[in-house]
Amino acid sequence: xxxxxxxxxxxxxxxxxxxxxxxxxxxxxxxxxxxxxxxxxxxxxxxxxxxxxxxxxxxxxxxxxxxxxxxxxxxxxxxxxxxxxxxxxxxxxxxxxxxxxxxxxxxxxxxxxxxxxxxxxxxxxxxxxxxxxxxxxxxxxxxxxxxxxxxxxxxxxxxxxxxxxxxxxxxxxxxxxxxxxxxxxxxxxxxxxxxxxxxxxxxxxxxxxxxxxxxxxxxxxxxxxxxxxxxxxxxxxxxxxxxxxxxxxxxxxxxxxxxxxxxxxxxxxxxxxxxxxxxxxxxxxxxxxxxxxxxxxxxxxxxxxxxxxxxxxxxxxxxxxxxxxxxxxxxxxxxxxxxxxxxx
Amino acid sequence: xxxxxxxxxxxxxxxxxxxxxxxxxxxxxxxxxxxxxxxxxxxxxxxxxxxxxxxxxxxxxxxxxxxxxxxxxxxxxxxxxxxxxxxxxxxxxxxxxxxxxxxxxxxxxxxxxxxxxxxxxxxxxxxxxxxxxxxxxxxxxxxxxxxxxxxxxxxxxxxxxxxxxxxxxxxxxxxxxxxxxxxxxxxxxxxxxxxxxxxxxxxxxxxxxxxxxxxxxxxxxxxxxxxxxxxxxxxxxxxxxxxxxxxxxxxxxxxxxxxxxxxxxxxxxxxxxxxxxxxxxxxxxxxxxxxxxxxxxxxxxxxxxxxxxxxxxxxxxxxxxxxxxxxxxxxxxxxxxxxxxxxx
DNA sequence: CGTCAACATGACAACGTTGACTAGTTCACC
DNA sequence: GGTGAACTAGTCAACGTTGTCATGTTGACG
Numbered sequence: 167x168x169x170x171x172x173x174x175x176x177x178x179x180x181x182x183x184x185x186x187x188x189x190x191x192x193x194x195x196x197x198x199x200x201x202x203x204x205x206x207x208x209x210x211x212x213x214x215x216x217x218x219x220x221x222x223x224x225x226x227x228x229x230x231x232x233x234x235x236x237x238x239x240x241x242x243x244x245x246x247x248x249x250x251x252x253x254x255x256x257x258x259x260x261x262x263x264x265x266x267x268x269x270x271x272x273x274x275x276x277x278x279x280x281x282x283x284x285x286x287x288x289x290x291x292x293x294x295x296x297x298x299x300x301x302x303x304x305x306x307x308x309x310x311x312x313x314x315x316x317x318x319x320x321x322x323x324x325x326x327x328x329x330x331x332x333x334x335x336x337x338x339x340x341x342x343x344x345x346x347x348x349x350x351x352x353x354x355x356x357x358x359x360x361x362x363x364x365x366x367x368x369x370x371x372x373x374x375x376x377x378x379x380x381x382x383x384x385x386x387x388x389x390x391x392x393x394x395x396x397x398x399x400x401x402x403x404x405x406x407x408x409x410x411x412x413x414x415x416x417x418x419x420x421x422x423x424x425x426x427x428x429x430x431x432x433x434x435x436x437x438x439x440x441x442x443x444x445x446x447x448x449x450x451x452x453x454x455x456x457x458x459x460x461x462x463x464x465x466x467x468x469x470x471x472x473x474x475x476x477x478x479x480x481x482x483x484x485x486x487x488x489x490x491x492x493x494x495x496x497x498x499x500x501x502x503x504x505x506x507x508x509x510x
Numbered sequence: 511x512x513x514x515x516x517x518x519x520x521x522x523x524x525x526x527x528x529x530x531x532x533x534x535x536x537x538x539x540x541x542x543x544x545x546x547x548x549x550x551x552x553x554x555x556x557x558x559x560x561x562x563x564x565x566x567x568x569x570x571x572x573x574x575x576x577x578x579x580x581x582x583x584x585x586x587x588x589x590x591x592x593x594x595x596x597x598x599x600x601x602x603x604x605x606x607x608x609x610x611x612x613x614x615x616x617x618x619x620x621x622x623x624x625x626x627x628x629x630x631x632x633x634x635x636x637x638x639x640x641x642x643x644x645x646x647x648x649x650x651x652x653x654x655x656x657x658x659x660x661x662x663x664x665x666x667x668x669x670x671x672x673x674x675x676x677x678x679x680x681x682x683x684x685x686x687x688x689x690x691x692x693x694x695x696x697x698x699x700x701x702x703x704x705x706x707x708x709x710x711x712x713x714x715x716x717x718x719x720x721x722x723x724x725x726x727x728x729x730x731x732x733x734x735x736x737x738x739x740x741x742x743x744x745x746x747x748x749x750x751x752x753x754x755x756x757x758x759x760x761x762x763x764x765x766x767x768x769x770x771x772x773x774x775x776x777x778x779x780x781x782x783x784x785x786x787x788x789x790x791x792x793x794x795x796x797x798x799x800x801x802x803x804x805x806x807x808x809x810x811x812x813x814x815x816x817x818x819x820x821x822x823x824x825x826x827x828x829x830x831x832x833x834x835x836x837x838x839x840x841x842x843x844x845x846x847x848x849x850x851x852x853x854x
Numbered sequence: 855c856g857t858c859a860a861c862a863t864g865a866c867a868a869c870g871t872t873g874a875c876t877a878g879t880t881c882a883c884c
Numbered sequence: 885g886g887t888g889a890a891c892t893a894g895t896c897a898a899c900g901t902t903g904t905c906a907t908g909t910t911g912a913c914g
Contacts, residue, residue, distance in 0.1 A: 169625055171900055182864045187902060195862060214626045219900035222562040222869050226902085239583035247608065259627065262606055264591060281513055282558045283603065393796040426798050429773075452737040454770050515870055526894050531872060539892060563870035566899050570872085 170211040179207035227286040234291040248468030273303040296361045312475040316362035328471040335460040335497035336369025347509035352410035356391035396423025418443035418450040436507040455503035462497035514555040523551035571630035578635040592812030617647040640705045656819040660706035672815040679804040679841035680713025691853035696754035700735040740767025762787035762794040780851040799847035806841035
């Protein structure tokens with residue numbers, strides 16, 4: 167009833183401990199017939215290798231850490247789900263590690279984490295993943311990790327990463343707005359330390375430039391990825407002299423704030439002002455009207471990051487076609503009612 | 511530079527391995543002078559016991575699982591943070607386990623989890639924690655766990671738990687509405703399998719009864735803990751013949767949906783209809799107007815649950831005043847603008 | 855048919871920790 | 885001063901797995 171060990175498997179399969187071990191780790195030097203016997207015994211006993219023992223014994227480890235410093239719970243939960251799914255498939259265990267980049271020495275903290283918890287590697291989510299000071303230091307210390315970052319192409323540098331092409335997606339959103347006839351489109355930035363903010367801005371700028379629409383400095387406002395920040399900046403913009411006909415918020419929270427601002431000023435959305443967000447969060451669906459946005463499948467991205475980490479760590483472990491190292495993800499435009507009117 | 515082991519500590523402290531082990535597990539049979547020497551050596555080497563080895567060797571384990579089946583990311587992240595903080599203080603590692611109560615045999619799934627990951631116990635969050643079929647079966651299998659549940663008093667039964675007195679808090683919210691002059695207060699329920707829904711309704715009903723306000727069946731609507739469900743039910747209510755003057759949503763999402771419904775019908779909040787929610791989620795803060803709600807400190811609750819689990823598991827591990835087994839939490843009324851007007 | 859490489863399997867120690875048991879030390883009390 | 889309980893500390897094996905090395909088995913080729 168309790169735990170079946172490698173010993174039990176060996177007895178049932180009538181081979182030695184070591185042979186079972188070999189099968190589990192799919193080492194090549196096992197005869198096919200033997201391998202089959204062992205696999206049947208494993209099946210029969212519902213054997214699963216013991217993580218503690220594995221981690222203890224070898225240089226290898228079957229545990230990874232997920233590091234994040236992201237205030238958005240929707241994002242965090244999706245990333246967790248994705249990584250966890252990959253962990254289950256690959257037989258790894260996951261140690262979550264929310265942290266605060268502001269306090270203390272993150273590099274030290276993560277090094278300790280890896281050492282004390284015997285982690286094989288880390289999956290690092292933005293924005294920490296985009297802080298070169300941190301990632302460089304981790305690299306120097308010989309810690310294995312995969313980053314999830316925002317970039318328009320695979321970043322240079324040795325450390326493997328999965329990148330989200332926010333720029334291309336933001337281009338699509340801005341393009342959509344321009345095609346609706348808008349030529350005065352405000353852009354509300356997120357925190358500077360999130361690369362996604364800068365990338366999305368570049369996509370926005372590129373779309374305007376390609377259409378010959380001037381980028382006006384007074385229509386690009388700094389701030390943070392929050393409802394309040396969106397509300398405040400939109401209020402300022404919409405009660406100013408030259409009101410934009412569209413507002414592109416760097417994420418849905420900002421856009422939701424902008425929407426609330428527009429409403430509180432008695433403006434009609436999308437009639438008086440169109441609003442678009444980014445991320446396809448619940449905010450965008452639940453808003454009245456629902457917000458045009460860009461959908462990123464965070465779970466898939468995170469899962470892929472984990473796969474990538476393991477394929478770096480132990481290439482032979484990736485048996486199947488898991489080896490397709492897809493590393494670029496482009497969020498998809500989702501047009502909703504908040505931009506569904508021709509600009510006047 | 512790498513990992514210090516118990517052996518290193520023993521060498522530095524000039525004692526045997528076993529004595530160091532004793533100090534770590536604060537067993538009583540160590541002379542004070544020796545203990546001090548060892549502690550100093552531990553300090554000096556920045557020694558931390560190896561989880562893998564500990565788990566492997568003994569019957570004991572220093573890993574716990576956090577089980578949840580809750581769709582609300584804000585809730586999930588807060589629970590994680592709380593449990594994780596307790597884990598750090600107590601030297602445990604955490605294995606998160608989101609699951610889907612619908613699919614498959616949860617009891618089997620959790621049993622396997624505990625066995626395969628050598629977990630000492632589980633912290634179970636609602637709503638699974640409130641499914642007696644599941645918890646009874648786990649108890650029978652000898653699995654240790656602590657539940658976080660919604661109840662107005664410590665539930666009977668052997669398994670330890672931390673309970674949130676939603677009833678008392680909902681009473682306070684309803685009482686607040688009545689004191690504002692409302693006598694036709696609608697109540698929008700959440701999913702039935704969340705006890706919190708039933709508990710909050712009981713608090714609402716008690717408040718009405720104590721004030722001699724009749725509870726009208728047509729003002730109590732079933733549904734789910736979601737924005738959409740709130741929107742739909744509130745739309746029906748507010749466009750009906752006898753419009754309530756206040757709506758109490760079973761959580762903030764429902765309330766936010768109700769708020770959106772009221773606005774879309776051209777009603778003024780709180781002038782035409784007051785709206786209150788529950789949980790003090792970001793929805794309630796960001797709404798226009800901000801929603802009156804009840805704040806539960808989910809993190810504290812989760813942390814306490816973890817503490818309780820460990821104190822069951824190994825009483826002697828709780829050295830300090832950690833032994834205060836606080837297990838009741840009462841969310842606190844937070845009055846905001848959405849109810850800040852006298853009923854007409 | 856003998857030889858050697860290539861392949862397939864096994865024996866054994868070790869990872870870091872703790873449980874069971876043993877041995878030495880202290881101290882109260884007859 | 886002797887006795888044994890109570891206290892303190894140490895030795896050794898074991899947890900489940902894998903790395904190292906040794907051994908056994910096959911088959912190709914001269």
